[in-house]
Amino acid sequence: MSIAIVQFGGSNCDLDVLHVLRDVVGVDAELVWYKEEDLDRFDGIVIPGGFSYGDYLRAGAIAARTPVMNSVRKQVQDGKPVIGICNGFQVLTESGLLDGALTTNNYPKFRCEPTYLRVETTDTPFTSAFRRGDVLRIPIAHMEGNFYADEPTLARVEDNGQVAFRYVDKNGRVTDEANPNGSQENIAGIVNMQRNVLGMMPHPERASEDVLGSADGLKVFRSMVDYISSR
Amino acid sequence: MLYQAEVTIELKAGMLDPEGTTIKRALEHLGYETDNVRTAKKYTISLQAGNIHEARENVEEMCQKLIANPIIHNYEISLREME
Numbered sequence: 001m002s003i004a005i006v007q008f009g010g011s012n013c014d015l016d017v018l019h020v021l022r023d024v025v026g027v028d029a030e031l032v033w034y035k036e037e038d039l040d041r042f043d044g045i046v047i048p049g050g051f052s053y054g055d056y057l058r059a060g061a062i063a064a065r066t067p068v069m070n071s072v073r074k075q076v077q078d079g080k081p082v083i084g085i086c087n088g089f090q091v092l093t094e095s096g097l098l099d100g101a102l103t104t105n106n107y108p109k110f111r112c113e114p115t116y117l118r119v120e121t122t123d124t125p126f127t128s129a130f131r132r133g134d135v136l137r138i139p140i141a142h143m144e145g146n147f148y149a150d151e152p153t154l155a156r157v158e159d160n161g162q163v164a165f166r167y168v169d170k171n172g173r174v175t176d177e178a179n180p181n182g183s184q185e186n187i188a189g190i191v192n193m194q195r196n197v198l199g200m201m202p203h204p205e206r207a208s209e210d211v212l213g214s215a216d217g218l219k220v221f222r223s224m225v226d227y228i229s230s231r
Numbered sequence: 232m233l234y235q236a237e238v239t240i241e242l243k244a245g246m247l248d249p250e251g252t253t254i255k256r257a258l259e260h261l262g263y264e265t266d267n268v269r270t271a272k273k274y275t276i277s278l279q280a281g282n283i284h285e286a287r288e289n290v291e292e293m294c295q296k297l298i299a300n301p302i303i304h305n306y307e308i309s310l311r312e313m314e
Contacts, residue, residue, distance in 0.1 A: 061297065061300070094300065100302065101300055104247075104250065108253060148246070
């Protein structure tokens with residue numbers, strides 16, 4: 001099994017994800033440059049966080065149109081699991097692989113802090129190791145994380161159980177105070193209709209070892225690896 | 232022919248514009264009362280095309296494929312022929 005970690009100019013969480021996958025989860029993982037056109041040899045893909053192309057135009061907009069994304073699209077069609085974290089989530093919405101858009105935080109400031117997330121569904125390749133309703137402590141670090149979708153899209157995302165994570169308080173309640181960026185319905189992460197693409201603004205790779213203050217994010221990667229093993 | 236396009240991208244009506252809201256507040260500190268402040272981005276694109284229709288079609292395509300995000304943006308194109 002091997003997992004690709006896609007690098008764009010300006011990616012900066014790529015090595016953190018590589019460390020977690022190789023040294024903590026214990027699977028083979030490899031960095032892949034954005035010019036790579038063939039990802040067939042990989043079983044799963046991570047699009048890491050950062051500031052690809054300086055967030056020029058819109059966060060994730062330019063990365064979404066790079067050659068590697070054509071191959072990411074193909075792997076998605078083949079049913080392989082793909083995670084986009086933070087800037088990676090923005091890349092996935094910009095490329096149309098996930099619904100909605102990530103707009104400027106309602107209070108337009110870069111927010112870097114721990115958040116609490118509630119697991120909304122375990123029926124995805126990325127959340128199967130959790131229990132529904134689990135409250136996780138995973139940090140965010142972004143300025144454009146305000147999830148927006150038009151009404152019919154939002155209704156479909158909710159009705160299909162495509163919301164993977166919601167921002168909550170530490171007791172697991174959805175409140176305005178717990179929402180760090182103004183996202184509709186406190187949405188922190190969603191999957192696509194086929195459920196094999198996850199985008200999330202919080203950084204599970206920054207919460208995958210106890211020494212970092214939380215290992216709650218590790219199960220995202222473990223779930224993905226379990227899913228790949230069972231395919 | 233050389234054409235110059237000015238593309239203005241703005242958030243769709245009703246969408247939150249936190250930058251505009253912040254500017255509105257700053258204007259209030261200076262004593263200016265405004266009903267609303269909305270931000271927009273303008274891109275100036277020079278391009279060669281056979282005629283103005285072709286130029287517009289090209290720029291329209293650029294907007295749809297990259298410059299605007301149709302989920303959140305409206306855009307407007309104004310074109311003129313250059314010397």
